Amino acid sequence: MLAAVATLALVLAPSQIGPTGLLVTVALLQIGLITAWSRATGTRGYVGSLVIGAATAVSADTVLALQSAPDLGPLAAVLALAFIAAMLHQLTRSAPRRLATASLAGISTLAIALVALSTFLLLFRVTDGSTVYVATVVTAGGAVVVGHLVDLLLPVPRITPRVPRGLLGLLLSVGTGIAASVTLSKPSGLIDNLGAAIVGAIIGLVSALLAVAASYIAADRLQPSWAHPWLQALLPLAGVAPVCYFLALRVIG
Numbered sequence: 001m002l003a004a005v006a007t008l009a010l011v012l013a014p015s016q017i018g019p020t021g022l023l024v025t026v027a028l029l030q031i032g033l034i035t036a037w038s039r040a041t042g043t044r045g046y047v048g049s050l051v052i053g054a055a056t057a058v059s060a061d062t063v064l065a066l067q068s069a070p071d072l073g074p075l076a077a078v079l080a081l082a083f084i085a086a087m088l089h090q091l092t093r094s095a096p097r098r099l100a101t102a103s104l105a106g107i108s109t110l111a112i113a114l115v116a117l118s119t120f121l122l123l124f125r126v127t128d129g130s131t132v133y134v135a136t137v138v139t140a141g142g143a144v145v146v147g148h149l150v151d152l153l154l155p156v157p158r159i160t161p162r163v164p165r166g167l168l169g170l171l172l173s174v175g176t177g178i179a180a181s182v183t184l185s186k187p188s189g190l191i192d193n194l195g196a197a198i199v200g201a202i203i204g205l206v207s208a209l210l211a212v213a214a215s216y217i218a219a220d221r222l223q224p225s226w227a228h229p230w231l232q233a234l235l236p237l238a239g240v241a242p243v244c245y246f247l248a249l250r251v252i253g
Helices: 002-017 019-041 046-065 074-092 100-117 119-127 131-153 167-185 190-220 227-252
Strands: 158-160 163-166
Touching: 002 019, 002 131, 002 227, 019 046, 019 100, 019 119, 019 190, 019 227, 046 074, 046 100, 046 119, 074 100, 100 119, 100 227, 119 131, 119 227, 131 163, 131 167, 131 190, 131 227, 163 167, 163 190, 167 190, 190 227
Parallel strands: none
Antiparallel strands: 158 163
């Protein structure tokens, strides 16, 4: 599955190549999300979404890569510029500008997801690529993979009839997050075990909910598309990245 491959790349690339390997991996995942987004969501203005998405990803990655000290603050400026670009894009679209509001919302959401995905660069830096980094990334990816596998085989009870996702998969995703976090964090006592379990539950739940949301998006499109699997794999990982970052800060103090 794409989510498993993406998780494996996020873990192995920095450990084998270093920060440059992680930067390349994040950039490749962003490219996948950019190219799949409009096709999967039906957002109008495909060329505009590609240009704005690419500019947003490059800006976010460059800002974080050149920082002397890890800081999420500058990403607010990247998001602001991306929103302005999305607004200008709607003004320059050829008439009739159908679904302008939906297009603006779609491109803005893409920009947020791309900036969120770049947070993995900061997560690696603040944890020095230690066990905390590996644990949070594997927890997120494991929750997404297990949820998809369970729902592929047994999507019960259905959250909604039109979407093949079930409550069982959601619960097992959270359970996988807890198990991965406790196992990989190597806690030394009851308090540490409890803390690792809480971190795993939060990351697992957020990842699972975002995966279900991505499945809702795919279900809204009547025609199957190559882009749907990409969206369902990458959107949850992107959305949970900032959560992993903030929880890692709490863990390492």
